[in-house]
Amino acid sequence: MSDAILKVEGVIKNFGGFRAVGGPDGLTFNVPRGGFLGLIGPNGAGKSTTFNLVSGVLKPSEGRVVLEDKDLSDCKASDIAGLGLARTFQTPRAFPSLTVLENVMVGVSHTNEGPFSAMLGNWRQSDGELREKAQAALAKVGLHGHEDDEVGNLSGGELRMLEVARQLVREPKVFLLDEPTAGVDPTLQQKLASLLADLHAAGTTLIVVEHNLAFLLNLADRVVVLQNGALLAEGAPDEIRRNPDVVAAYLGADHEA
Ligand SMILES: Nc1ncnc2c1ncn2[C@@H]1O[C@H](COP(=O)(O)OP(=O)(O)OP(=O)(O)O)[C@@H](O)[C@H]1O
Numbered sequence: 001m002s003d004a005i006l007k008v009e010g011v012i013k014n015f016g017g018f019r020a021v022g023g024p025d026g027l028t029f030n031v032p033r034g035g036f037l038g039l040i041g042p043n044g045a046g047k048s049t050t051f052n053l054v055s056g057v058l059k060p061s062e063g064r065v066v067l068e069d070k071d072l073s074d075c076k077a078s079d080i081a082g083l084g085l086a087r088t089f090q091t092p093r094a095f096p097s098l099t100v101l102e103n104v105m106v107g108v109s110h111t112n113e114g115p116f117s118a119m120l121g122n123w124r125q126s127d128g129e130l131r132e133k134a135q136a137a138l139a140k141v142g143l144h145g146h147e148d149d150e151v152g153n154l155s156g157g158e159l160r161m162l163e164v165a166r167q168l169v170r171e172p173k174v175f176l177l178d179e180p181t182a183g184v185d186p187t188l189q190q191k192l193a194s195l196l197a198d199l200h201a202a203g204t205t206l207i208v209v210e211h212n213l214a215f216l217l218n219l220a221d222r223v224v225v226l227q228n229g230a231l232l233a234e235g236a237p238d239e240i241r242r243n244p245d246v247v248a249a250y251l252g253a254d255h256e257a
Pocket residue numbers: 015018020041042043044045046047048049050
């Protein structure tokens with residue numbers, strides 16, 4: 001595919017003697033620019049490991065990841081972030097000593113000044129533009145009104161949305177979200193669905209790992225299914241819903257996604 005913004009080419013990841021990603025031939029798939037890819041599969045299929053390989057948290061044992069024609073093999077995670085790729089983690093992370101708003105402001109300012117500088121209050125307090133962007137990002141994830149809250153007072157679902165806002169404020173070209181609806185209440189899930197649809201409409205490339213298939217398959221335009229680290233199926237959501245291999249391995253005969 002010529003207009004692929006991201007290419008995963010024959011990637012294998014071994015942990016000791018265990019192959020977590022790649023299967024016999026290596027994992028290969030492309031993500032078109034502006035596409036919305038759902039990455040699904042049973043527990044332990046290799047979804048989070050694939051995210052770690054794409055975002056540079058882990059290096060492939062074999063194969064390579066290419067972002068906008070740049071081979072990421074020699075790039076650190078921070079370099080890849082600088083190229084416009086953002087991700088959330090399955091377990092949300094936040095700076096406990098900063099307010100909700102400050103946590104989002106750090107999402108942008110840390111690339112220049114370091115989170116420790118931010119924690120000491122040394123960032124440009126006068127940077128009204130950054131503050132406004134952070135406030136807008138919080139509103140988009142349904143956390144308007146929580147700006148001055150301590151992070152410790154947020155629910156698990158709100159913490160997950162805070163992490164989305166922290167990455168959103170960086171205006172990524174490619175945005176990876178790892179199980180964004182886990183522990184999130186229906187109201188915030190609705191906000192998240194609108195946000196993802198808006199980002200998709202605006203041309204952001206999205207890759208989302210999710211066990212909530214009803215949520216994901218309504219939003220994604222393409223789906224990659226992993227099983228035991230290998231590609232089991234790839235196609236449009238409707239094809240995936242009907243694919244007998246996917247139904248047998250993951251969805252189950254009475255699925256409602
Ligand atoms: N650092 C590691 N060392 C050893 N094995 C690992 C490591 N990280 C992941 N694994 C193993 O690799 C396999 C894939 O794990 P991964 O977390 O990528 O799966 P997943 O599809 O994201 O699962 P889940 O849906 O449960 O989050 C699992 O068997 C896991 O135990």
